[in-house]
Amino acid sequence: xxxxxxxxxxxxxxxxxxxxxxxxxxxxxxxxxxxxxxxxxxxxxxxxxxxxxxxxxxxxxxxxxxxxxxxxxxxxxxxxxxxxxxxxxxxxxxxxxxxxxxxxxxxxxx
Amino acid sequence: xxxxxxxxxxxxxxxxxxxxxxxxxxxxxxxxxxxxxxxxxxxxxxxxxxxxxxxxxxxxxxxxxxxxxxxxxxxxxxxxxxxxxxxxxxxxxxxxxxxxxxxxxxxxxxxxxxxxx
Numbered sequence: 001x002x003x004x005x006x007x008x009x010x011x012x013x014x015x016x017x018x019x020x021x022x023x024x025x026x027x028x029x030x031x032x033x034x035x036x037x038x039x040x041x042x043x044x045x046x047x048x049x050x051x052x053x054x055x056x057x058x059x060x061x062x063x064x065x066x067x068x069x070x071x072x073x074x075x076x077x078x079x080x081x082x083x084x085x086x087x088x089x090x091x092x093x094x095x096x097x098x099x100x101x102x103x104x105x106x107x108x109x110x
Numbered sequence: 111x112x113x114x115x116x117x118x119x120x121x122x123x124x125x126x127x128x129x130x131x132x133x134x135x136x137x138x139x140x141x142x143x144x145x146x147x148x149x150x151x152x153x154x155x156x157x158x159x160x161x162x163x164x165x166x167x168x169x170x171x172x173x174x175x176x177x178x179x180x181x182x183x184x185x186x187x188x189x190x191x192x193x194x195x196x197x198x199x200x201x202x203x204x205x206x207x208x209x210x211x212x213x214x215x216x217x218x219x220x221x222x223x224x225x226x227x
Contacts, residue, residue: 043114043201043218044153087152097166098216100152 004088009105012082018075020104022088025069032091033064034098035073037084044087044100047073078108112136114219116202122225128190131222135183135204141165143216144177144187145201153201159185189224197226 005023012018024033034049048055048062050071055062061074075082087103115134123129135142141160145153156175158166161182170177174193179185189196199221207214 041220043203043221044216045218046215085152097155097158098153100154102150102152 004090004101006086006088006101006104008102009107011107011109012075012078014080014108014110015077018078018082018106018108020073020075020086020088020106021070022073023070024088024090027068027090030092033062033068033071034089034091035060035062036087036089036098036100037082038087038103039081039084047086049091078106080108080110082106083108114202114204114217116200116219116222118222119220120223120225122227123192124227125194126191128188129192129224130186130188131200131202131224133185133187133202133219135185135202136206136217139204139206139217140182141205141207141214142179142185143203143205144185145203145218147199147201147221149198156187192224192226194226197224199223 032049032051035047036044037047038044048057048060050062050064062071064071083106085103085105087100089098114136117132121129143158144156146156147153156170157177159179162179175189177187187200201218201221203216203218205214205216
């Protein structure tokens with residue numbers, strides 16, 4: 001599975017959009033981009049995933065560049081409860097294995 | 111829908127002692143995973159079960175760690191004997207997928223925080 005690169009930490013003002021970048025320059029054609037987050041003292045929580053097209057659900061939007069070498073997770077209106085570690089994971093089409101990096105610590109501030 | 115249950119939530123032991131963790135996955139989920147998360151790092155997969163069979167245990171330190179899922183439902187992870195470096199959070203996850211090596215969303219439990227003194 002391809003590796004990902006994420007910033008160590010980011011700050012965001014409450015009510016504003018949080019844009020979390022992820023680089024995955026070695027991604028191959030059948031690999032998906034997954035995002036999970038982990039709030040303090042909890043297990044990781046699935047947010048969203050995509051292959052080529054942009055995706056949106058009730059939690060977030062995922063924007064994948066045309067060359068698929070990078071992506072951005074967007075939390076449209078961040079709240080204090082969104083403070084967490086966010087993991088970007090590239091995952092093969094065949095294989096349920098999740099390989100977590102260190103992730104991005106997102107701090108939402110009032 | 112009930113989530114993944116784990117117990118205990120916290121455990122403190124002395125090195126060289128043994129410890130066991132229990133996990134009850136979401137009802138109907140065929141696949142169960144155990145992860146180890148050391149402070150400041152992302153979770154690392156230790157073992158994956160498909161029903162009661164092992165799919166991947168390549169990262170499990172088999173000299174001291176063991177896991178079983180006898181009836182294809184709940185699972186236990188054991189460490190014997192524990193070392194200082196085993197201090198970590200042990201996370202259990204489950205997914206619905208019925209066929210090995212297919213992609214599905216994993217749902218995680220709250221974890222068990224182990225401290226080895």
